[in-house]
Amino acid sequence: MPLLRLGASSWSCKDWVGPFYETGTPPNEFIRAYARKFNTVEIDATFYAVPREATVKGWRERTPEEFLFSAKAPQVITHEKQVSDCDRELTHFLKVMSILGDRLGPILLQFPYFSRKSGMTETAFLDRLASFLPSLSSERQWAVEVRNKTWLGPALLDTLASNGVALALIDHPWMWRPDALFAMDGIQTGPFMYIRWLGDRYGIEKITKTWKETVVDRAADLDQWVTHIIRLLNSRVPTFGYVNNHYAGYAPDTLNLLHEALGKFDPRLQ
16 A cells, blocks of 8 residues: 555546546546546545445445545534534444445544634533544544644644544644644654645635636645655655645646655655
């Protein structure tokens, strides 16, 4: 298995027809075409609803054996129930996703930004995590994303590490830059690293609402990440990374730029 897997946060963007997918490619064949270019993808659709079993079976049938799907846990678990009393929903989600078999990689628990109005404090959140994480199946890989940057400290990192759950590192306007993240003691809380290049959704949508070309120059930002990714790979740490269209305008372009930057350190990573 490759130590580094880089992909996009979804494959279903119709704006990619032409620049990425061949003209005339039907939506149900997007995943097959995508898997010819990249070896992993993050499933964004599972955040909104658990897919039909036939849909998941189709994903598996249209991708090669070495391809991996990461999946976002449904928002009912992370946003609505906030990992409290969600056993039924989690069990159903895992049952359906298990159709992917060994093609199912990490599962991301993406939490919202908890404002003061939400009533969720750091202490309350950590208490919920501490109660919930031990119930997660050890047969799966898990990652947690937190968008309150001041909560990224010893208490959270220790809670994740004690359960073998990775902290998802995100490139987002609210969060710490990569140098600050990797300077934190214990930032690697699981057996792998999980990185998401999200960008400023509201900022970029003032520039464009079509996702077929790069509109923000992220080369300098990516160079910062590449330095740390190379260190992870040199330490034999499996690393997953996913790019959103909102990061620079067109995820495939950003992924190509990442590979080029990584290739300057090691040509095998181009």
